[in-house]
Amino acid sequence: MMVEEGQTIAVWFSCGAASAVAAKLAIQQYGNIANVRVLNTPVLEEGADNQRFRKDVGNWLGVKIETVTNPKWPENSAQAVWDKTRFLSGPFGARCTLELKKNARYAWEKDNHADWHILGFTADENDRFQRFKLTERSNVIPILAMYGLKKRGCFEILEKEGIRLPEAYALGYPNANCRGCVKATSPDYWNLVRRVDPDVFAARVQTSRDLGVRLVEIHKERVFLDELPTQAEQQSLIPSPDCGFWCEEPAGEPS
Numbered sequence: 408m409m410v411e412e413g414q415t416i417a418v419w420f421s422c423g424a425a426s427a428v429a430a431k432l433a434i435q436q437y438g439n440i441a442n443v444r445v446l447n448t449p450v451l452e453e454g455a456d457n458q459r460f461r462k463d464v465g466n467w468l469g470v471k472i473e474t475v476t477n478p479k480w481p482e483n484s485a486q487a488v489w490d491k492t493r494f495l496s497g498p499f500g501a502r503c504t505l506e507l508k509k510n511a512r513y514a515w516e517k518d519n520h521a522d523w524h525i526l527g528f529t530a531d532e533n534d535r536f537q538r539f540k541l542t543e544r545s546n547v548i549p550i551l552a553m554y555g556l557k558k559r560g561c562f563e564i565l566e567k568e569g570i571r572l573p574e575a576y577a578l579g580y581p582n583a584n585c586r587g588c589v590k591a592t593s594p595d596y597w598n599l600v601r602r603v604d605p606d607v608f609a610a611r612v613q614t615s616r617d618l619g620v621r622l623v624e625i626h627k628e629r630v631f632l633d634e635l636p637t638q639a640e641q642q643s644l645i646p647s648p649d650c651g652f653w654c655e656e657p658a659g660e661p662s
């Protein structure tokens with residue numbers, strides 16, 4: 408990637424391991440010639456420990472992590488989005504992602520210029536990276552792929568640096584997204600939510616019933632959350648990729 412002197416790179420940090428390491432590599436590789444801005448779009452439904460992780464990562468990076476929000480949603484709340492729009496998620500993504508992630512970025516771009524964008528695409532996500540370039544932005548630097556880093560490698564880097572991962576990982580979640588991610592269809596994922604975040608599970612049951620949305624898929628059939636057996640057949644615990652601006656892309660490994 409031909410980053411030129413004086414250009415601006417926007418690194419979109421999601422409070423996940425991959426985007427944290429992507430930000431570090433961006434600063435190391437381009438910080439001497441470019442203006443690297445690390446940006447975070449917080450969502451109220453994320454685990455509270457994400458903000459501790461954000462602070463730790465900011466200290467590690469040595470830069471201020473800027474907050475980017477959609478002014479139309481001052482609460483930064485996914486629940487507020489679902490309640491007002493009466494929409495949870497569909498084949499092309501979740502409404503909360505559109506309003507609190509993508510539209511927050513678009514609002515930022517109206518007043519700020521970025522020559523390049525960096526997101527947490529890992530080395531094994533080239534298909535999704537290429538789709539993002541075609542449908543969203545072509546000026547994206549695949550910095551983790553350039554270093555051959557997958558998610559496990561990002562974990563190891565942070566652990567070596569003494570940075571404790573967000574609590575979500577220790578609880579068994581595959582990423583540090585909002586608890587009870589409405590893009591999830593895995594029975595194992597939702598049973599995990601029910602076990603470790605029962606209040607969140609109860610809230611999603613209520614919202615999904617109110618809106619008539621069957622979030623769980625069992626044997627290729629959709630069911631409501633409160634119809635999910637506590638011992639559902641084992642399936643992959645992958646609800647979605649890390650919640651960023653590419654959540655509408657088909658999911659592989661979470662990044």
